[in-house]
Amino acid sequence: MDAKLLTIKEASQWATNYTGKNITPSNxxxxxxxxxxxxxxxxxxxxxxxxxxTEYYGEAEQNKKLNTDIILGDSKDELxxxxxxxxxxxxxxxxxxxxxxxxxxxITPEKYVEWFLPISKELLRVLKPxxxxxxxxxxxxxxxxxxxxxxxxxxxxRKQGWLWTEEFIWHKKNCxxxxxxxxxxxxxxxxxxxxxxxxxxMYQDAVRIPxxxxxxxxxxxxxxxxxxxxxxxxxxxxGKNISNWLxxxxxxxxxxxxxxxxCNNKNHSAAFPDALPExxxxxxxxxFDTVLDxxxxxxxxxxxxQKMNRNSIGIExxxxxxxxxxxxxxSENLLTFETEIEYAKVKxx
Numbered sequence: 001m002d003a004k005l006l007t008i009k010e011a012s013q014w015a016t017n018y019t020g021k022n023i024t025p026s027n028x029x030x031x032x033x034x035x036x037x038x039x040x041x042x043x044x045x046x047x048x049x050x051x052x053x054t055e056y057y058g059e060a061e062q063n064k065k066l067n068t069d070i071i072l073g074d075s076k077d078e079l080x081x082x083x084x085x086x087x088x089x090x091x092x093x094x095x096x097x098x099x100x101x102x103x104x105x106x107i108t109p110e111k112y113v114e115w116f117l118p119i120s121k122e123l124l125r126v127l128k129p130x131x132x133x134x135x136x137x138x139x140x141x142x143x144x145x146x147x148x149x150x151x152x153x154x155x156x157x158r159k160q161g162w163l164w165t166e167e168f169i170w171h172k173k174n175c176x177x178x179x180x181x182x183x184x185x186x187x188x189x190x191x192x193x194x195x196x197x198x199x200x201x202m203y204q205d206a207v208r209i210p211x212x213x214x215x216x217x218x219x220x221x222x223x224x225x226x227x228x229x230x231x232x233x234x235x236x237x238x239g240k241n242i243s244n245w246l247x248x249x250x251x252x253x254x255x256x257x258x259x260x261x262x263c264n265n266k267n268h269s270a271a272f273p274d275a276l277p278e279x280x281x282x283x284x285x286x287x288f289d290t291v292l293d294x295x296x297x298x299x300x301x302x303x304x305x306q307k308m309n310r311n312s313i314g315i316e317x318x319x320x321x322x323x324x325x326x327x328x329x330x331s332e333n334l335l336t337f338e339t340e341i342e343y344a345k346v347k348x349x
């Protein structure tokens with residue numbers, strides 16, 4: 001038995017080398033907090049046995065098996081059957097107010113917050129402390145005025161214990177045409193990020209983008225000002241050092257996602273594109289983490305998660321969509337995977 005003791009930082013480095021994944025100190029702290037590994041000492045001097053890490057991550061490597069669970073039922077009921085702190089990422093697009101009436105019944109703006117809060121309460125329970133919840137939602141126009149139910153929902157979810165960490169924008173590059181007397185056509189939707197803690201898993205390098213052609217000319221001949229931090233003239237405190245871009249092929253993206261509304265599946269009333277869940281799965285999870293979509297619809301999130309070697313759980317109340325999800329997963333499973341996949345395991349609540 002290897003009795004070597006490691007600090008949390010040393011354990012993080014060791015586990016990263018052992019697994020080939022980015023294991024952060026927060027990941028190690030999570031294992032300690034939930035009793036997966038034993039700690040020695042107190043805060044500031046906490047140490048753990050390397051042998052415990054070997055056993056934990058060794059079993060994880062041996063048990064690499066993808067599971068895609070499809071659950072037929074109402075989210076507010078079925079979520080109660082999922083264990084606490086087991087989900088790494090939630091990505092979903094619930095029915096918007098007064099929409100999808102023929103499939104989901106349509107919830108009025110006045111009742112939307114009341115309808116969603118029992119669901120968000122359960123989502124808060126099942127999400128890991130290091131996990132993230134991405135909510136795709138957009139206010140509708142009622143009598144020429146934008147509804148406020150999304151803002152009201154944000155405020156009530158904060159009272160539940162959620163942290164409203166960030167707001168991404170989905171710019172729909174091919175939005176539907178239209179003309180109104182008092183507004184222009186909708187070309188964006190909200191992607192609200194909620195977390196349980198201020199420290200959460202986020203793998204920013206996984207979503208880096210090419211720096212762009214602008215850098216070829218701009219970085220060719222730098223002035224003396226370009227080589228130092230040049231603060232904004234308006235006194236905002238912001239500044240930039242152009243020379244920091246030298247030698248970089250990729251950079252971090254903004255919080256605006258430019259995605260087409262086109263998707264592989266046309267048999268659902270509001271399916272979002274594959275690229276949307278894919279981007280967030282890259283940003284907030286690693287292989288064999290678990291992704292949840294409590295409004296699975298046609299199963300886009302589940303299908304993308306499976307393709308990216310993530311476990312997933314989808315809850316859907318419409319029986320016809322369950323068959324659609326199964327069909328989509330079977331089509332995706334025709335591809336070659338390195339790991340065993342147990343998919344389309346339908347559970348009837």
